[in-house]
Amino acid sequence: MTSTPHHPDLSGHTVLALHAHPDDESIFTGITLRRLADAGARVVLVLATGGEAGGSRLPLAGDTVALRRRRELERSAALLGVERLVLLGHRDSGLPGGPDLGHEQALATADPLALGRRVAELADAEGAATLVFDDDAGIYGHPDHRAVHAIGSTAAALTGAAAYRTTVDREHLHVSARGRHLVHGAAAAASVAFGRVTAEITTAVTGSAADLAVKRAAMAAHASQIDPDLLPGADGGDFAGTYGYEWFRRDGAPGVLDALGNVHLLAGAR
Template sequence: MSVLVCFHAHPDDEVFTTGGVMRMAADAGHRVVLVTATDGALGEVPDGLLAEGETLVERRRAELQTSADALGVHRVVLLGHPDSGMVGTPDNTRADAFCNVDVEVAAAQLAQVLEQEQADVLTVYDPHGNYGHPDHVQVHAVGVRAAELAGVHAVYEATTDRDQMRELVTANPTWVEEGASTPDVETFGLPAEEITTRVDVTTVMAAKRAAMAAHATQVGDFGPFLAMAPEQLAAAFGSEVFRRRGPRPEHLETALPLQP
């Protein structure tokens, strides 16, 4: 049995880029640990969704656990740092925001988890954080340093296939809300030529969809995809891609290196 640790920025981030590999790892008998850096307090929430007296942090924590259950996660760890907000917002400047936390301090927190779990594989984000969110960029820096501290050598940058995303956005104009600007796909993820690992997760798409549905407060992120037919959802999210840190493998990998 191997131990897979997936490090993410906010509750809900676990679904898009690693939901499938977590479910597949758990189904294969491996231990799966999900670590979330921030409390997600600055996420948007539909009016009237929260119960009286309920905070967004409380709701997102519960949503995260429901998602983790759907994905077969054995342990959820919340580092508890304040959300930094979207890039360019005033919250980016708060001293306690995760994007401004000393990398060594946060890395020591994560390294402790990696050591406790005797992690074999760690996933982080690519250096751009997939799309430039300050908390995602910080996850990369903190995760890479934590792996060094804990001696974890198999580190994979969860990312997006930029070339595939370009094709999908072009073919699905309804993904962009009416009146909204078209997302700059050229800032998403990495080009296909830089991807070292491509995992087919279509066999566990039901679990991945259930994890999406668990995050009811984030309907703005997941709503368009939950409305998709199963075959469309599989086309968009049935492959999870990574760039392995260190020497590039000779051939494209089709799985993370988890040993029986």
């Protein structure tokens, strides 16, 4: 890694992280959530959908996809130090133009203002002064990620909470990951671009080797979606180079996530 993470005391702070699908929490914010928890912050994780459209790479043995993914989510959340897990109960909308997009329970068909109010009420009840949710591009354009942006933006506006919008640094990933990050495959499947250039990113979080090990374990917990044997590190690959940074676009003044130790990378930095 390029720097040593800070170790602040964040006792008394609550952070609410909103994600679209089970496994997004580990892929895009696993280091951040674990470090927040280790620093004493209360971490509330909200999942908008059950990830049903993702299918399963493993036999379900009588489970539904939603039930399997919920169990995997619960294991991941425990590894990441989440104190409360909330499910909004909508259905995965699937890829743009796909058959799941028009399902009556799909997140893409839901009222983002109503869901934003629901998340705002949850944030108020928890005393969460910081919200984490997807950027306006939905990281890689998935309909559910775009919906999460709309929901999170509404909640942030209603509560006045600091807003950190999750994204990825595509310049860094072009150099360091070279197609190995899961967002590469997701964006290719949706035929869309992904992420932001380095100059657009306000906040980047990294972690120690132990933090990265927890993130990798949390990703591997989603075994129905992610083959642990294909994750960097299984064969001596560079997990840190691919997944060792998490990126956000912050609105307003620096907040809790910046206290973890903001890392700015030049394009091409190792």
